[in-house]
Amino acid sequence: MTRQRAVVLEELSSVNNHPRADEIYQMVRKRLPKISFGTVYRNLKTLKELGLVRELNYGKNFSRYEANIGNHHHFVCVDCGKVFDIPEVEGMDGDCKEIAREAGFNPTHYRLEFYGSCCKDGASDGNGHK
Amino acid sequence: MTRQRAVVLEELSSVNNHPRADEIYQMVRKRLPKISFGTVYRNLKTLKELGLVRELNYGKNFSRYEANIGNHHHFVCVDCGKVFDIPEVEGMDGDCKEIAREAGFNPTHYRLEFYGSCCKDGASDGNGHK
């Protein structure tokens, strides 16, 4: 765990959104001005393999990252692209995996993602998730 | 609906896997040898907007495509990258969306994806999903 790697993890852990690699790079650069893009990418990959960071992908040509703190789902705004956490419901894990098992698969994990708008009136509940 | 667009859709509809753009390009080229990559991408995008094709993305730096035939889930093999369909369970749609609504979101749709291995012994059910 080098200084660079630690700072990448610290910065990613300190935010509650789901930044892209270049946003992480900008955050980390405030503390380590000489860090390079390659190092950020390499460390995100390493941290991912260590299970400390999760990579998210939603059809765009870039990934988002989050520091992995337990199971939860995501709501993706199809208008602004923002990603929000949704707490995992008790028993969901087993229920979902059962669906896969019935189809003959034995999953190690699953992802549940919701799509909709958090921006437009009528498309959202207006709870102000902006 | 041009000839090229029709062939892209036909070829994609004719397979039960989830090919990448370059694989679709190869398939289409057997029937339209002069078609270009750009045209394939443009038509995939158009067909997607028409709701006839769905784009899938699983953390890799490329997309997979499927001809959209009703709701279903996916099982992604973390070893070989293959994607398999899993039929949607009755009532799952409402149950899942309810989770999001309780968190204050109003989703239009959702995605349920499973991850595991279809290749390795012990990690799979051995049903031969290769």
Add this chain to the structure above:
DNA sequence: TTTGCTGCAAACAATTTGCAAACCG
């Protein structure tokens, strides 16, 4: 004729990689 679509090639954006120097144990 007007509008949209094609093939081609160049452009792009996100990510990965090769390498020599720096670092760590």
Add this chain to the structure above:
DNA sequence: CGGTTTGCAAATTGTTTGCAGCAAA
């Protein structure tokens, strides 16, 4: 020292785009 990681820049990959010619309404 020996192996790992870094910064840098160049390379790679998947995808998009500009443009002139074509096709179809």
